Amino acid sequence: MFTHLYGCDRYTATVLSNRFDYLVEHMSARLLTGAFSPVLRDFYDLACTISGPTDLDYLVPAASNGIVLMAGTALDGVANTVEEFGPENLAEGDVLISNDPYRTGNHNNDLTFIRPVFVDGRIIGFVNLNAHQLDMGGVVPGGFSATKRNVYENGLVISPRLLVHKGEKVPETWNLIFDNVRMADILYPDMLTICSSLELGEQLLLESVERYGLAAVHGTMRYVCDLGAESMATALSVLADGDWTGSEQIDCDGVDDTEHYSLEVAIRKRGARIEVDFSGTSRQARSSVNATAWDTKTSVGIALKYLFLPHGRFNSGLYRNVDIVLPEGTMLSALPPDGCVFMYWEQNQIILTAMLRALADAVGDAAIGGDRGSADLHTAFGELPDGTQWVSALQCGGEVGPYGANQFGDADSQCMSYQANGVAPPIEAIEKNAPAVVLRHEMKIDSAGPGHFRGGAAVLRDTVWKLDAGHSLTSLRYKNAAGFGAQGGKDGARGGIWMFEPGSDGAVSAPDADDASYRAATPWAGVVDPETHLPSDDGDFVYPFSADRNVSRANSVIRYVTNAGGGWGDPFTRDPQKVLIDVRDQYVSVEGAARDYGVVVIGDPENDPEGLVLDEQATNALRKTHTGNTQTEGQRR
Numbered sequence: 001m002f003t004h005l006y007g008c009d010r011y012t013a014t015v016l017s018n019r020f021d022y023l024v025e026h027m028s029a030r031l032l033t034g035a036f037s038p039v040l041r042d043f044y045d046l047a048c049t050i051s052g053p054t055d056l057d058y059l060v061p062a063a064s065n066g067i068v069l070m071a072g073t074a075l076d077g078v079a080n081t082v083e084e085f086g087p088e089n090l091a092e093g094d095v096l097i098s099n100d101p102y103r104t105g106n107h108n109n110d111l112t113f114i115r116p117v118f119v120d121g122r123i124i125g126f127v128n129l130n131a132h133q134l135d136m137g138g139v140v141p142g143g144f145s146a147t148k149r150n151v152y153e154n155g156l157v158i159s160p161r162l163l164v165h166k167g168e169k170v171p172e173t174w175n176l177i178f179d180n181v182r183m184a185d186i187l188y189p190d191m192l193t194i195c196s197s198l199e200l201g202e203q204l205l206l207e208s209v210e211r212y213g214l215a216a217v218h219g220t221m222r223y224v225c226d227l228g229a230e231s232m233a234t235a236l237s238v239l240a241d242g243d244w245t246g247s248e249q250i251d252c253d254g255v256d257d258t259e260h261y262s263l264e265v266a267i268r269k270r271g272a273r274i275e276v277d278f279s280g281t282s283r284q285a286r287s288s289v290n291a292t293a294w295d296t297k298t299s300v301g302i303a304l305k306y307l308f309l310p311h312g313r314f315n316s317g318l319y320r321n322v323d324i325v326l327p328e329g330t331m332l333s334a335l336p337p338d339g340c341v342f343m344y345w346e347q348n349q350i351i352l353t354a355m356l357r358a359l360a361d362a363v364g365d366a367a368i369g370g371d372r373g374s375a376d377l378h379t380a381f382g383e384l385p386d387g388t389q390w391v392s393a394l395q396c397g398g399e400v401g402p403y404g405a406n407q408f409g410d411a412d413s414q415c416m417s418y419q420a421n422g423v424a425p426p427i428e429a430i431e432k433n434a435p436a437v438v439l440r441h442e443m444k445i446d447s448a449g450p451g452h453f454r455g456g457a458a459v460l461r462d463t464v465w466k467l468d469a470g471h472s473l474t475s476l477r478y479k480n481a482a483g484f485g486a487q488g489g490k491d492g493a494r495g496g497i498w499m500f501e502p503g504s505d506g507a508v509s510a511p512d513a514d515d516a517s518y519r520a521a522t523p524w525a526g527v528v529d530p531e532t533h534l535p536s537d538d539g540d541f542v543y544p545f546s547a548d549r550n551v552s553r554a555n556s557v558i559r560y561v562t563n564a565g566g567g568w569g570d571p572f573t574r575d576p577q578k579v580l581i582d583v584r585d586q587y588v589s590v591e592g593a594a595r596d597y598g599v600v601v602i603g604d605p606e607n608d609p610e611g612l613v614l615d616e617q618a619t620n621a622l623r624k625t626h627t628g629n630t631q632t633e634g635q636r637r
Contacts, residue, residue: 028197059315075316099157125221141381146289147254247264276355278296307363353484366407369451373483378396379392405455405565478494506554601613
């Protein structure tokens with residue numbers, strides 16, 4: 001039966017499915033090891049996929065471990081691009097490109113490269129690479145801005161067209177791109193490497209066909225997607241039928257903070273099917289903080305996979321039992337020309353957060369605490385003394401930060417957001433490529449959401465900008481605690497962004513990391529106390545996108561503090577020895593241990609960390625008081 005359905009035996013299908021994974025990872029590795037752009041090299045801002053041919057509906061059996069937001073949109077973006085161009089117009093050795101968010105998802109800087117793979121004159125599949133380009137024109141170097149109002153300000157829009165035809169560059173396409181972008185010296189070699197990666201993907205796919213046969217390759221594509229659909233259906237069937245709702249918001253758009261933007265989601269599950277309905281979500285924003293329908297579809301899949309099917313690759317079969325209701329013209333389904341799309345990932349984050357919150361009670365112990373809720377990206381730009389433009393993209397902001405905890409353990413603090421994948425770039429590379437000096441990169445004590453398992457701690461990063469600079473902020477999640485707790489865990493602390501002016505002599509005035517240091521800073525973003533400038537739940541909201549504010553004089557220090565991750569489970573049931581270790585490692589203070597966990601630690605963690613002692617008797621007494629108060633509250637309820 002299996003061979004009849006899929007053109008090969010189960011063993012061969014298993015081998016080929018793993019080979020598909022091997023293929024997309026090797027395509028990624030070729031680009032990562034040869035990339036000039038720090039966004040590709042360090043941030044892994046790319047995704048490789050395989051797509052089936054037209055007669056298999058462009059199904060996607062494998063996606064790389066890069067940015068899942070970019071892999072997910074390829075499920076539709078590749079098909080949209082090829083169909084518009086016309087598959088009959090493609091030839092061997094072609095590379096087809098497009099970057100229009102309304103066609104491919106994501107934003108203008110994410111350029112989709114598609115190479116058709118031919119056997120005996122017939123397209124048998126596509127190898128694809130979606131890769132962020134350091135600049136694609138527009139009014140802001142690098143493109144990262146919340147204030148762009150329409151597609152005309154956003155940057156170069158490339159409708160489906162050939163970059164390479166029959167192995168030769170298409171001059172008019174290359175000229176179109178490089179007549180409109182900054183930093184061509186970085187984009188050009190990266191695009192050559194991308195084309196090389198596609199050639200590698202084509203070679204590996206053709207080798208698979210030669211060794212196992214075309215029927216087996218196509219059959220395995222269908223098998224992998226059928227397995228994904230069946231696995232999701234089985235996982236959903238275990239969940240009791242029900243209806244759940246969730247709501248999230250972004251703080252503002254890039255015009256001002258007078259308009260409220262909220263996401264409303266209603267989730268209905270019946271049997272093996274689930275419906276995710278975004279009716280009631282706010283209209284599209286007035287600036288470039290919107291997302292497209294393709295981005296929304298991706299985050300729905302990510303949320304369901306996190307909760308119900310955490311293992312295995314992302315593929316197009318996962319959506320077979322999922323219905324999405326999404327009205328046009330919302331901030332999740334923006335339309336041109338005024339529904340400008342750039343910071344789509346911020347909308348992706350609130351989709352994920354809303355769904356995790358909405359389903360938290362339904363999934364019980366499988367609930368996941370919220371992460372910092374924002375990619376927290378920072379871009380600085382300016383001119384060198386010789387007039388050359390420079391850009392530091394996604395390196396010195398809050399890009400690296402915490403996850404939320406879950407039933408399996410404490411959360412990591414040195415990650416990206418739940419929907420990204422990358423690493424903290426080397427300090428040496430940052431300082432070599434930009435007029436910047438990184439002063440501090442450390443965890444913020446007592447910020448992590450307390451829980452039986454602790455959330456990830458906020459990351460504090462101070463950077464000196466040695467030259468006058470403009471700064472693009474992309475943080476939209478301060479008004480509410482993004483790092484929400486799960487199963488009795490507590491919320492993570494809120495973060496913010498601050499600027500410290502240089503001294504009167506123009507030299508760097510390096511701030512300390514203690515609470516008192518914030519008084520000397522100018523808040524750039526967050527909800528802060530108007531006197532202390534510290535993050536505060538009931539403080540004043542600082543609008544982050546004022547054009548006259550986000551500039552710094554030479555030798556200014558910009559401080560980022562990420563939101564912290566949420567905890568999981570009752571913190572007063574946490575193993576006291578783990579709390580002692582957290583105090584030693586300065587995730588938790590002595591005072592925080594007693595306040596948040598009911599654990600009494602004696603000693604000086606800063607000067608004698610190995611001399612810390614757990615006072616078990618005092619801890620037991622303090623925890624009994626907490627248990628008594630909890631029981632009294634329960635009786636009152």
